[in-house]
Amino acid sequence: MPDHENRPHTHHAGRPRALRLGVAGPVGTGKSSILAALCRALAAELSMAVVTNDIYTDEDARFLRSAGVLPTERIRAVETGACPHTAIRDDVTANLDAVEDLEEAYGPLDLVLVESGGDNLTATFSPALADAQLFCIDVAGGGDVARKGGPGITGADLLIVNKTDLAPHVEVDVAAMVADAEAARDGLPVLALSRKDPASVAELADWVRSLLARHRAGVHVPTDPGPMAPHRHA
Secondary structure, X not given: OOOOOOOOOEOOOOOEOOXXXXXXXXXXOOHHHHHHHHHHHHOOOOOEEEEEEEOOOOHHHHHHHHHOOOOHHHEEEEEOOOOHHHHHHHOOHHHHHHHHHHHHHHOOOOEEEEEOOOOOOOOOOOOOOOOEEEEEEEHHHOOOHHHHOOHHHHHOOEEEEEOHHHHHHHOXXXXXXXXXXXXXXXXXXXXXXXXXXXHHHHHHHHXXXXXXXXXXXXXXXXXXXXXXXXXXXX
16 A cells, blocks of 8 residues: 655644545435535635545535535545545545545635445544544444444544434434443544534534634644455455
8 A cells, every 4th residue: 555654734834734524324324414514614714625535426516516505616526436435445545536636626624524435334534634533323224333342433533413303204212322422432423414504504614614724733643544454355
């Protein structure tokens, strides 16, 4: 794997480079909607850009562009051509190049959001790509998802239990699901979120602001939630 660990973490002017926040989670859990919500909440105060990942398409990037949450040129798509985790963990070159191209073209940036393609519960970002990562599950996936664990659920900087507005329709107890998640995460934060609930979106935005402040102060240390389970690509 290419060595990105030694790339500088500051711009030539000495300002800390953009905070790179990875967003991972299974297909359909609402990752793109989370990115859109964060852009709407923060773009007026922060200089931002987005990199999306899909296996064969740029559909997530097109969704964000059509939503008008950022200037279209600040949203880049990476077509991984393989399992989504390959491009966020095994060889991050394509994503890292996209991030650095955006920083060079539109910098200095404050925040770059990197969305993984939909993957399974074990997908995590390499610290060479993401300074921090949030992992997204949703109530429609079942109330027992948090209990199933995996490095994304147990070790990401923030776990989001998304689409809480759907809970009555899928007979899921959100409080119980959040409690299961908190038990699995040993004190790491859990956020119950719905894009239709402004208070929860504001809480997510505040979490990102706090993370960015720690990054700028040089006190945030990227951590690795842990490797994926051994598997093979045929």
